[in-house]
Amino acid sequence: MKKQKEKNLKDLIVKKENQLEKLKLHADKSTVCSDLYNKVVLEKAILKKELQDLNRNNFLMQIKKIIPRKKTLICDYFK
Numbered sequence: 001m002k003k004q005k006e007k008n009l010k011d012l013i014v015k016k017e018n019q020l021e022k023l024k025l026h027a028d029k030s031t032v033c034s035d036l037y038n039k040v041v042l043e044k045a046i047l048k049k050e051l052q053d054l055n056r057n058n059f060l061m062q063i064k065k066i067i068p069r070k071k072t073l074i075c076d077y078f079k
Contacts, residue, residue, distance in 0.1 A: 002054065009051045016044035 019040050026033040 006051065006054055009047055009054065013044060013047050013051070016040055016047065020044065 020037065023033055023037040023040060027037040028034070
């Protein structure tokens with residue numbers, strides 16, 4: 001299931017890249033193409049973030065939230 005979703009996201013990212021290449025030629029000619037270009041850039045960024053989140057180890061992230069970290073103060077640098 002995870003592999004299939006990852007493959008679908010990668011395919012969608014490739015499609016968005018192809019759309020961007022085509023729109024890049026016409027983006028400076030009209031405002032409609034420019035707006036569409038910006039929209040596709042945002043959609044591609046969202047897809048990349050979803051792919052990154054899919055590959056992240058959720059179990060490890062939950063452990064990091066539980067374990068407290070020592071906060072470094074400015075005075076610690078001047079010891």
